Amino acid sequence: SQTIHQWPATLVQPVGSPLSLECTVEGTSNPNLYWYRQAAGRGLQLLFYSVGIGQISSEVPQNLSASRPQDRQFILSSKKLLLSDSGFYLCAWSSDFTGELFFGEGSRLTVL
Amino acid sequence: KNEVEQSPQNLTAQEGEFITINCSYSVGISALHWLQQHPGGGIVSLFMLSSGKKKHGRLIATINIQEKHSSLHITASHPRDSAVYICAVDNNAGNMLTFGGGTRLMVKP
Numbered sequence: 001s002q003t004i005h006q007w008p009a010t011l012v013q014p015v016g017s018p019l020s021l022e023c024t025v026e027g028t029s030n031p032n033l034y035w036y037r038q039a040a041g042r043g044l045q046l047l048f049y050s051v052g053i054g055q056i057s058s059e060v061p062q063n064l065s066a067s068r069p070q071d072r073q074f075i076l077s078s079k080k081l082l083l084s085d086s087g088f089y090l091c092a093w094s095s096d097f098t099g100e101l102f103f104g105e106g107s108r109l110t111v112l
Numbered sequence: 113k114n115e116v117e118q119s120p121q122n123l124t125a126q127e128g129e130f131i132t133i134n135c136s137y138s139v140g141i142s143a144l145h146w147l148q149q150h151p152g153g154g155i156v157s158l159f160m161l162s163s164g165k166k167k168h169g170r171l172i173a174t175i176n177i178q179e180k181h182s183s184l185h186i187t188a189s190h191p192r193d194s195a196v197y198i199c200a201v202d203n204n205a206g207n208m209l210t211f212g213g214g215t216r217l218m219v220k221p
Contacts, residue, residue: 038153044198044211059208088153099143099202101209103155 002027006091006104013111019064019078021107023091026072031093033074034101035066038088047089050074086111115139118199118212125219131186133215135199138180142204146173146184149196149214158184158197189219 006023013019025031035047046059048066056066063082067075074091091104116137125131135144146158159166159173161182166173170189175182186193199212 043213044200046208049208090153090155092155098160100160101145101147101157101200103147103157106153106155108153 004093004102004104006107009107011109013081015083015111016080019081021076021089023074023104024072025093030071034092035076036090081111083111115210116199116201116212118215120215122216125189127190127219127221129189131189133184133197135182135212136180137201139203141201143202144175144182145200147198191219191221194218
């Protein structure tokens with residue numbers, strides 16, 4: 001069966017520090033991968049999506065970046081965090097065949 | 113105007129009540145998703161549908177493509193159903209979804 005994991009679950013970082021959130025998918029190949037952010041009291045916002053290794057599309061201009069070094073690995077990064085980067089980050093994957101969407105457990109980031 | 117509108121935004125019900133959450137959208141879609149977000153933040157996909165009706169346990173989802181409307185029903189509601197329910201549409205632009213604002217449901221015992 002397919003599973004998706006992301007970590008860390010909780011992160012408190014000072015302004016200006018770097019960020020790395022990692023997401024891995026098991027039990028499937030060539031998944032579509034997504035990073036979403038949910039600010040406090042707000043809806044889900046698509047940040048990045050990837051349809052294959054090294055293929056990243058950005059939906060929102062910001063100081064975040066994403067990489068897909070392996071087929072089932074998706075990483076969200078920042079060189080210097082801003083206060084506005086605080087939020088709940090969700091990784092997700094979908095299959096081209098079914099279109100169904102599966103979410104990771106989420107990572108709650110607080111930037112102080 | 114948002115492309116995906118959910119109503120109500122907040123809903124409080126007594127245990128056992130029948131609950132309906134509505135979702136209207138303004139774009140052509142290939143599929144619609146209903147998601148459940150628990151208080152801890154985790155999101156679970158409940159349904160993905162492109163026509164008709166789907167049922168899973170006490171949950172029923174319907175969609176009317178012509179009217180661009182979907183409903184999520186919960187029968188015999190229970191406090192553990194308390195969560196935020198999110199509607200999201202796939203407008204066939206590469207599996208990217210447009211999300212509704214969510215409906216926060218609280219079921220009281």
